[in-house]
Amino acid sequence: AKPQTSVKLVLLGEAAVGKSSLVLRFVSNEFQEHKEPTIGAAFLTQKCQLPNRTIKFEIWDTAGQERFASLAPMYYRNAQAAVVVYDVTKPASFVKARHWVSELHAQASPDIVIALVGNKVDLASDDNGPRVATAEGQALADDEGLLFLETSAKTGSNVQEVFTALANKLPEP
Ligand code: GDP
Numbered sequence: 001a002k003p004q005t006s007v008k009l010v011l012l013g014e015a016a017v018g019k020s021s022l023v024l025r026f027v028s029n030e031f032q033e034h035k036e037p038t039i040g041a042a043f044l045t046q047k048c049q050l051p052n053r054t055i056k057f058e059i060w061d062t063a064g065q066e067r068f069a070s071l072a073p074m075y076y077r078n079a080q081a082a083v084v085v086y087d088v089t090k091p092a093s094f095v096k097a098r099h100w101v102s103e104l105h106a107q108a109s110p111d112i113v114i115a116l117v118g119n120k121v122d123l124a125s126d127d128n129g130p131r132v133a134t135a136e137g138q139a140l141a142d143d144e145g146l147l148f149l150e151t152s153a154k155t156g157s158n159v160q161e162v163f164t165a166l167a168n169k170l171p172e173p
């Protein structure tokens with residue numbers, strides 16, 4: 001059998017950007033149009049098969065509401081991987097994502113592997129108002145050494161790829 005490694009992963013980002021929906025898509029390949037907000041944090045696990053090893057992600061899906069933000073350190077403290085999510089149709093959520101990235105770099109484990117994810121690309125179109133440009137997300141990721149992908153939890157686009165990319169970037173034990 002292939003060796004299996006358990007990896008603690010935390011999701012961070014403003015409320016309603018689609019954190020829980022990305023997890024639901026990754027874990028169950030489902031989408032809910034009216035997903036009930038997360039209270040505090042939810043815990044799920046899902047395996048990612050690599051050619052030479054299996055990564056078992058232990059996923060902490062946090063609530064983005066301000067009143068829970070003070071709890072975040074509890075979830076990212078021992079995390080080996082993080083997904084920082086923003087909504088490509090909500091520029092304010094990208095500002096918030098920048099803050100989460102700084103906070104992770106200041107407070108989390110120095111070897112944490114971080115993916116920056118611009119979600120809801122299915123909604124991005126000219127008539128939907130301002131969109132966070134792909135180049136803006138890519139620039140932040142390049143500056144900060146992050147993986148970067150634009151996703152849709154609704155269509156499933158690039159969701160599996162986020163977790164596979166993280167798994168591939170994790171140091172071999
Ligand atoms: P969270 O607060 O970050 O966990 O966000 P949720 O996963 O609860 O999603 C908030 C809302 O956005 C829900 O109504 C979801 O159905 C919707 N949503 C999440 N991801 C997407 C997406 O990729 N595309 C679209 N169109 N809606 C999404």
Ligand code: MG
Pocket residue numbers: 019020021037038061062063064
């Ligand atoms: Mg949620």
